Amino acid sequence: xxxxxxxxxxxxxxxxxxxxxxxxxxxxxxxxxxxxxxxxxxxxxxxxxxxxxxxxxxxxxxxxxxxxxxxxxxxxxx
Amino acid sequence: xxxxxxxxxxxxxxxxxxxxxxxxxxxxxxxxxxxxxxxxxxxxxxxxxxxxxxxxxxxxxxxxxxxxxxxxxxxxxxxxxxxxxxxxxxxxxxxxxxxxxxxxxxxxxxxxxxxxxxxxxxxxxxxxxxxxxxxxxxxxxx
Numbered sequence: 001x002x003x004x005x006x007x008x009x010x011x012x013x014x015x016x017x018x019x020x021x022x023x024x025x026x027x028x029x030x031x032x033x034x035x036x037x038x039x040x041x042x043x044x045x046x047x048x049x050x051x052x053x054x055x056x057x058x059x060x061x062x063x064x065x066x067x068x069x070x071x072x073x074x075x076x077x078x
Numbered sequence: 079x080x081x082x083x084x085x086x087x088x089x090x091x092x093x094x095x096x097x098x099x100x101x102x103x104x105x106x107x108x109x110x111x112x113x114x115x116x117x118x119x120x121x122x123x124x125x126x127x128x129x130x131x132x133x134x135x136x137x138x139x140x141x142x143x144x145x146x147x148x149x150x151x152x153x154x155x156x157x158x159x160x161x162x163x164x165x166x167x168x169x170x171x172x173x174x175x176x177x178x179x180x181x182x183x184x185x186x187x188x189x190x191x192x193x194x195x196x197x198x199x200x201x202x203x204x205x206x207x208x209x210x211x212x213x214x215x216x217x218x219x220x
Contacts, residue, residue, distance in 0.1 A: 047126050047133030049141060050090060060132040063140040064090075 002032040002076060005055040007043045010036075014052040017066045021054060024072035032076070091119030091143035091201065094127070094155055101182045102149030102172040108185055109193035110147060118198065119145065128158045138164045145197055147172065150179045168200050 004021055008014025018036055025032045037043055043051060050064030054072065061075045093114060097107035110121040126134030138144065138159070145168040148155045159166050173179055175196055177189065 047123070047131050047137065049092060049120065049122060049137035053133070053136075055132075058132075060136040063133070063137045064142075065140060 002030050003055075003057050004032055004034045004076065005037050006034070006052060007037045007046060007048060007055060008052040009040060009043070010038050011052075013066050014038075017052040017054060017062075020067065020069045021072050021076075024069040025076060027069065028073050028077055030076065090141055091145065092138060092141040093119040093121045093145050093147070093197075094124045094138075094159075095121065095147045096149050096155040097124065098149045098154060099181075100149055100179050101185065102177050102179050104149075104183055104185060105172050105177065105189055105193050106147040106149045106155075108190050109197060112190060113194055113197060119143070124155055124158055127162055127164065130162060135162055135164065138162075143201065144168060145170065145201055147193070147197065149173065168197075170196055170200060 002025070004025060006014060006018040006021060008017065014036075018034070022034060025034065037046075037055075043053075046053065046055060046060055048060060048063045052062075052066060053060055053064070054062040054067070054075070056076050062072075067075075093110045095106040095110035096103050097110075098104070113119055114121040122137065123134060127138055144166075146155050146159065146166055147170050149172045151171055151173060153171070156166055156169060170193075172193055175192055
């Protein structure tokens with residue numbers, strides 16, 4: 001099962017990235033779980049300079065950007 | 079939570095310094111520290127990139143602006159980025175400004191200012207512009 005984490009304290013762009021990621025995961029037909037990491041101390045442990053950020057199976061894939069679902073689909077299929 | 083309660087509406091300039099064990103390495107470090115305090119950019123952890131920690135590496139790939147400061151021509155900061163496949167942007171070597179490398183650590187504020195001025199000249203007065211897609215600041219790579 002793919003673990004997808006959205007790093008962000010809850011702003012509109014964080015929510016949009018989460019929605020796009022959910023859409024991408026459904027389209028990819030993968031088995032997944034999605035978690036929104038909103039606690040700043042937890043976010044800092046990932047070492048990202050900006051949010052929102054997308055983490056796939058523990059690896060940070062995108063920082064400070066809201067990618068469209070099609071691009072996220074490519075990232076989570078890897 | 080609403081957008082405006084969360085996000086700083088600016089893009090970020092990542093500052094990476096070699097922070098090496100010499101006067102010029104420490105000049106790179108102190109210039110990066112002061113430029114961060116002055117709001118010019120945000121010093122970030124070169125060691126985290128060197129350690130291939132994904133959050134640090136991806137941040138370096140995705141950041142809007144970057145300046146890399148090496149103390150001397152050995153180019154350790156440049157080498158770290160190259161090793162990790164991260165494109166280098168805006169590169170400065172402190173010894174190119176006329177400083178001689180030595181095992182000394184007492185820094186002259188005027189020398190620090192000279193390095194800072196060189197960085198500012200290279201990037202322009204205000205590398206931090208209004209954001210259109212970046213959002214909250216999560217970490218500054220401490």
